[in-house]
Structures are given as C-alpha cells and as structure tokens.
Amino acid sequence: MSNFKNHEDSEEIEDIIDTEVVDIINKELYNKRTLLLNSGITNDIIYSLYYPMIKLIEEDSKKPIHIWINTLGGNATDSLFLASYILSSKTPIYTYCLGQASSGGALILLSGHKRFAYRYSGIMIHSSWCEYEGKFTKGELLTQASGIAVLDDNITDLIKSKSILSKGKIKTKLLRDWYLSAQEALKYGINR
Numbered sequence: 001m002s003n004f005k006n007h008e009d010s011e012e013i014e015d016i017i018d019t020e021v022v023d024i025i026n027k028e029l030y031n032k033r034t035l036l037l038n039s040g041i042t043n044d045i046i047y048s049l050y051y052p053m054i055k056l057i058e059e060d061s062k063k064p065i066h067i068w069i070n071t072l073g074g075n076a077t078d079s080l081f082l083a084s085y086i087l088s089s090k091t092p093i094y095t096y097c098l099g100q101a102s103s104g105g106a107l108i109l110l111s112g113h114k115r116f117a118y119r120y121s122g123i124m125i126h127s128s129w130c131e132y133e134g135k136f137t138k139g140e141l142l143t144q145a146s147g148i149a150v151l152d153d154n155i156t157d158l159i160k161s162k163s164i165l166s167k168g169k170i171k172t173k174l175l176r177d178w179y180l181s182a183q184e185a186l187k188y189g190i191n192r
Contacts, residue, residue, distance in 0.1 A: 030056075034066040041074025041104040046082045057091045064092040067112070073103025076128045076151050080104075083111035083158060097121040097182070107155065110162045115190060117182035123190070125159065127152045127174040164189035 029036055033056055035049050049067065056065050067086075073079070086093045086108070095112030097105075102124040109115055109123065117123065128151035136144075152174065159170045165188055180190070 029068075032066075033060075033063055034068060036068050037105065037108065038068075038070045041071060041079050041108075043075065043078050045074070046078040050082060050085060053085070053089075053093070057089070061091045064094050064113075067093065067095045067108065068098050069095060069101045069105050069109050070097075070099040071102065071105035072100060073105045073124075076104055076107070076155070078104065079107045080151070080154055080158075083107045086111040086113075089113075097123060100124070107158060110158055110190065115162070115185075117185055119182055121182050123180040123182075123185050124177055125155070125174065125180075126177045128155065159190075162190060 026036065030052060035052055037045070037049060039045055053065055086095070092113045093111075094114045094116065095109045096115075097109050097117035098121060099118075100122050101109040101117070102122075103126060106123050106125045109117075128148050156167060156170050156174065159165065160167055163170075165173075180188070
C-alpha cells in the first residue's frame with residue numbers, strides 16, 4: 001500500500017488549504033477594518049466588499065475602513081456603484097494601490113476619502129467600452145454609444161472631483177489608456 005496520494009487528490013487538498021488560508025487572511029484583515037480587492041471586478045466581487053463595509057460601519061462609524069487594491073479592473077458600472085457608495089460614506093474610507101489599480105480599480109481608488117499608492121504601484125484609467133457580438137442595427141449602435149458617453153461623463157466627473165485636472169485635460173487623457181506612476185498621481189492631486 002502506497003502512502004502517496006494521486007495527483008488529483010493533492011490538487012483538491014491544495015484548494016482546501018488555499019481557501020482556508022484566504023479565509024484566515026480575510027478574517028484578520030477584517031478585524032483590522034481592512035478589505036482586499038485583488039481580482040477582476042464583477043458584481044459578486046463588488047458585493048463581497050460592499051456588505052463587509054456596511055457591517056464595519058455599523059460596528060463603528062467613526063473608525064476608518066481601509067481598502068487595499070491590486071486589480072486589473074473590470075465592470076465599469078459595478079466599479080462606479082462602489083465608488084459612489086464610498087464617496088457618500090460619512091465613515092472615512094481610505095483606498096490604497098498596492099500593485100496595480102487599473103480601469104474600475106482606479107475608479108475605486110479615486111473614490112477614497114484619502115488615497116495612497118505604494119511607490120512602485122501603477123494606476124491606469126481609461127474611458128468605458130462595450131463588447132457587442134453579432135449583427136446590430138444603427139439604432140443599437142447609437143444606444144450603446146449613448147450609454148458609453150454617460151459612463152465616460154461619470155468617470156470624467158469622478159476624476160475631476162479627485163484631482164487638480166480640468167475636464168478638458170481629463171477628456172484628452174482618456175482618449176487612450178492613461179498610465180500613471182504613484183509619483184504622477186501625486187502630482188495631479190490623485191493621491192492625497
């Protein structure tokens with residue numbers, strides 16, 4: 001009889017151990033009023049931050065909440081939902097870019113009452129876009145373009161409210177992916 005498990009069993013055990021470690025880390029962070037955004041932004045991920053935030057605010061509405069961000073981004077509307085909640089919070093919510101805050105992650109970073117970026121972290125902001133597969137009519141295309149324009153106006157407004165940049169400068173920067181180092185973000189008033 002062999003003491004070795006087959007490869008499939010060892011992967012299952014690793015998944016269980018990884019899940020247990022992540023749960024322990026998240027619990028420790030939660031106890032320090034810290035939440036971690038370290039994956040692509042989806043509706044489920046946003047709610048996995050939103051609900052603990054509500055609970056932390058109920059526990060103590062005066063102590064700051066810290067959100068550590070390292071994400072390549074994701075859904076713009078979900079990101080703007082969380083950004084709006086953070087902006088409206090009377091409880092101070094501080095956001096930190098640990099590695100990369102791209103796309104929707106940058107919007108969440110910008111929404112913090114105080115914003116921080118580690119020296120070698122990066123921020124990338126861009127205008128919104130949509131994927132449309134298959135055939136479409138001119139009307140459908142115009143509807144999508146109108147929706148993108150609304151999202152872009154919201155993104156521009158958020159950046160303007162959290163930086164020293166003019167609306168025109170922001171719109172010019174958003175014509176392409178806009179990459180910023182932590183030092184550049186500080187220069188534009190984004191990290192404060």
